[in-house]
Amino acid sequence: MYLPNKRPDDMERITTPELAQAFIEKQVKLVQEQVGDKKVLLALSGGVDSSVVAALLIKAIGKQLTCVHVNHGLMRKNESESVIEMFQNGMDANLIYVDATDHFLGLLAGVSDPERKRKIIGKEFITVFADEARKLEDITFLAQGTIYPDILESIEAAAGKKAVKSHHNVGGLPEDLKFELVEPLRLLYKDEVRVVGEALGLPHSMVYRQPFPGPGLGVRCLGAITRDRLEALREADAILREEFDKNGLAEKVWQYFIAVPDIKSVGVKDESRYEGWPAIIRAINTKDAMTATIEEIPYPILHHITDRITHEVPGINRVLLDLTPKPIGTIEWE
Ligand code: XMP
16 A cells, blocks of 8 residues: 555644655655656646645656646636646646647526536546546556545545535546556645645745636526636636735635626616626635634725726626525525
8 A cells, every 4th residue: 555544643834845855755765666667647726735746757757647627617817727837838748738628618507496407517527537548548547636634535435425416536447547646645634735846846825826626617696507607706716816816805705706697687887777686705714614604804895895896897787795694504605
């Protein structure tokens, strides 16, 4: 076994750059021993965990790693571009970029049930990734950004605890694709992954980015997804993030985003009737995403965000603020 499944009781918490360097050196050796001269594949979403695994494996095995970035069309604004910029241009990684936007949006057309949307996105993500994997030759290993809470969650799931929503990841590849796993972060907690990420030279903004669900904007474009509403959501979300960054809120708020429901209200623009969707702001704080409280956003900032979104985003004519803690509301709307 490459690493044990259980974190040893005496394993020191990685809290400093020095401890992170020691972890990196040890993992580089372990990965090199495990992989030898074979090739490794990684689904690189651009999230913290897969990005840190990518940086660690590039350090350990360089071009023996192939990263596949699948853009399902539900990424935030400029997200895929920055994955390409950072890993292909910045770290000279082998990176395959798959733009599957049309494919995903085609499959999702007319589907309004959130769990069905999740299942389609999760299943199709694996299919697209598996298709890419089949095109590559001599891949022996699959790297994954599994971290310790994922392992604890599977232990709980195996013990029969019920999940509220089905979270998707890259597990469950088809039978014909049998890879050995490389999971160098599997004993780390999230805060440790971030310290390791910074020690590997990844930018602070990337390593401390807020969590983003696998189905992406797909569960924030509420109900059946349409391209125009998805685009409006992406633009409004980019404005919210820009303003949170500028006003120092990005560091204080655990997760913040826009959801756009499939309803229209009447507004006025250029002295005529203007029907548009509302953009709903959700900004929460939490420790473990099991419960969440509402973060207070100063009114002047909210006014400014409202002003920008309603003027700059075609199709949006109102901005609403969600004040619901979890429970009773989940963090995402769907
Ligand atoms: P909820 O909405 O269940 O969200 O309160 C808790 C945390 O999980 C994220 N989330 C997901 N992450 N796939 C993911 O990878 C999903 O389908 C999914 N649904 C919710 C959510 O953003 C929050 O951080």
